[in-house]
Every structure is written in C-alpha cells, then in structure tokens.
Amino acid sequence: MIPEATFKIWRTHPGGGGTFQSFRTKVSEGMVVLDVVHRIQAEQAPDLAVRWNCKAGKCGSCSAEINGNPRLMCMTRLSELNLWEPVTVEPMRTFPPIKDLVTDVSWNFRVKKGIAKFAPRPADAPDGTWRMAQRDIDRVQEFRKCIECFLCQDVCHVLRDHAKHEEFIGPRVLTYAAALEMHPLDTADRIPAMKAQHGIGYCNITKCCTKVCPEHIRITDNAIIPLKERVVSRYYDPVTRLLRVFKS
C-alpha cells in the first residue's frame, strides 16, 4: 500500500452549497475510509463534520458516497479503493446537507411514523403469550437486520433523481412496512396505504437498494416485490378479487 493518498472531501459553505477540499494524508494497511476522515479531522481540519458511532457497520451513522458509491465509511477498506487517484467522499445526495458529510435524515423517521403500527392478534395462551413457527418469523427477521443507514433511500432514483418524497416512502420504509405486514401475528392491513399514500407503484425494481445494503437484505426480492404482489392481488387481479368475493 502506498504511504500517502489524496482524499477529496465535500465541505459545505456557510452560505449554502459546497465544494471538494483535497487532503493528502498518511494511510496504512487495514484502514477504512472513516479512519482517514478521523485522521484528517485530527491533523488538518478539526471543523470537518462527520456523523459516526460504532465503527463496526452496525449503527448506520457514517453513510456517505465514496467515489460515487453509497457506502458506510467504516466498512469501506482502503484496500478496495484505487489510492493512486484521489478518493472522493461526499454526503448522501438524497438528503439535505447539514454540514460537510452530515445530512439531515429526519425525513425517514417522519415517514416511518406514517406506517400502521404492529397490531398483534389476541394472545394464543392464557399467560398472554403467542406461538409462532420459526420459519414464519425468519421471513421478517431478515428485515430486522436493517441498521437504518438509509443508503437504500440515498441510491433510490425515485427519491434521488425525482424527489418524490411526498408520494413515495422509499425502500427502507417499505422494508419496515413489509416486516409488519408479513409478521405472523400482525392483523393490521397496510395494503391500501401502500398503494394510495406510500406509492409502492413508483418502485421500478432497479434493485439498487439491494446492491448498496450493508446488511445484505434482499430488499427488492423479499420486501418490495412481495408487497407489490399483495397490492396486485388486492387491486389489479380480477380473478383474485372475484375469489375474495366468493370467500367472503
């Protein structure tokens, strides 16, 4: 590994907007991008803002765009990057900047509140407990791995390029909704809201959310498409609708 490398880090201006600032710094074996940002912060730019917490890929705080790819800074090893060229580090472009690498992701939490809450059926046993098959709960357990880094929201072109924030809740919140909707104990019906308010029809299955997920959740295949299929059964499939009429 080369002893020094150049990093171009996005710096916001007090009046708005921002530019890249170049830093030349020492690098060594085993370092990740967050280590570099911390070194630059310690040695060259003490006012450089970066959000981080666990440094282990589990808190979802240090999301950024490294060489244009949405990644966690703490999980991007320098050995994966071409250090002969300057490495760019930018904030997530889908969210409003606060300072330097820090963005305001509060929209995600507000949208999440719009999803109908978990509504379990009455308890299965007199002691107030429920019984579930492991494989039924395994299905939604995958979604519980989400660390809310919002890289999937960042890369989703419906939000990133088309700013459909008022009509589309994005892959992270769809995954949250899927975890509740497919839960074996849950009784709430979120399908009408998925179609009408949450804009699931906007997803055109680019699978970018799945590609950037640091927890390797199959967001598109296991959460979004199954929800889309439930919407299809409810609203677009005349045979299923007819069967439902007979059943009821």
Next chain:
Amino acid sequence: MDVIPVTITSRGLGSTARRDVWWATPLAIFVGLSLFIVYATWAAFQNAHYTYGPYLSPFYSPELFGDSPHAWLGPKPAWIPAWVPFSPALLILPFPGLFRVTCYYYRGAYYKSFWADPPACAVGEPRGSYWGEGSFPLVLQNVHRYFMWIAVGFLFILTYDVWLALWFTDAATGATRFGIGLGTILLAVNVVLLTGYTLGCHVMRHIVGGAHDEVSKHPVCDRAYACSSALNARHQLYAWLSLFSVAFADVYVRLCSMGIWTDLRIL
C-alpha cells in the same frame, strides 16, 4: 405526508462520481436482449427449418397450425388471409415473450439498459419526469401473473416435446425406436432451465405461499414456497440461461434442418 424540501443536485444523463465501469452491465444487457429480440423475430418469421426428425424448435412449440408432422390442428387454415404474414411461431411466441417482458427481473434490467431509468445505480437520468409502475402504461406490468400461468402451460408442452424427441423414425424402414440425440439433450436442458426460471418467478413465489403470513400452517404451500424461494434466489441466472437455451435450441434444430450441422446421436 409531512416532507421537507430536498435540494436535488442538477444531474443529466450519465452524470456520476462513480469511477467503476458502471455502464458495462447495462450495455451488456442491452446487447444481449437486443440480439435475442432480433434473432427471435427473424426466426419467428422464417416459417421454415423449425423441425428436424423428432425435434421441434421451442420457438414453434406448440405448433398449432403448420406443415410439419408436429402440427396439432393441421396446415394453415384457409380463413387466415394470404397477405397476413403467417408462421406457427407468430401464434404462440407473444405469450412467453410477454411473460419475460413483464418479469420483475427483466423489468429492472430493461428500464436501466433501454430506458436509462436510471442507467445504473447512482448515475444521472436523462428525464426529469417519472411516473413509475403505478400509472399507465407501466401499470399494465401487473398482468405478469396471467402470463406466468400461460408459461407454466408451455412447460408441459415443451416437456412433451422432449418425450417426442426420444423417438426416432428409421428413414429406411419407417419404424420408430427409442434414441437420444444431442438435440434431445438440448431440448431437455432447455425445459429444465425454463422450469427453474418460471417456478422461481416472483409471482409464483407469491401465489404458492408468499401471500400467507403463516405459511407453515399450509404444509403444501410451505414446501412449494421454500422451493420457489430457492429458485428465486437465482432468478436472474435462470432468466439468462433459459433465454440462451431457448435460442440455442432453435439454432440447433434450424442448422440441423438446413444440413449445416449433423445431429449427434448418442443412443
């Protein structure tokens, strides 16, 4: 929904900070799908060289009307006007074709490769407007489940074709006897790959068990869901392999029929 305005950086087609060859995959998909569409269209209009001995090209199966011994209902009916281009393939190819066009995998692939929507992840798009699949015309993609059922019917027909491809007629005596040729194997492999693709389809996965929150309470659905999910994990792979196999099976039958290739008899 309470939303704060988001500052969108002005972007255009292909604008990105990505350094990798992000255009390679969409370009490869564009070339691969284009080659298939051009070849399949050309082959469908040929109306010739689609059978060889017991083999029938999958592009022409089922042969509803036609001149070969594989035809179910005899030659081209008189009520089809002479000026209408006719080929047995034109009667049936739209169905598996639309199954693929509306497939979730292919949708994502061709939206990127043919429509740049987006060209690749975190790469700028050429258009500012976006309707998604909730509005016309893309809302019609929801018809996918009906084409899936038709595709399942095709699997049975193609399996029957493999059975027929095991029985060779001796040109000298006219007797029929069991045999296996390279064509038989190609048709069989094609059916296996198409089965892997169809049964791993997202709609199939939903219908056989995914619609249930407690699939474990439905033992048959539970098993079927597990199998479909296993195939679904490799849906992209099966989509491409089966696309290649169906085209290559046609090429093989065509070239054997034209006398350019000789069928290799194994048994």
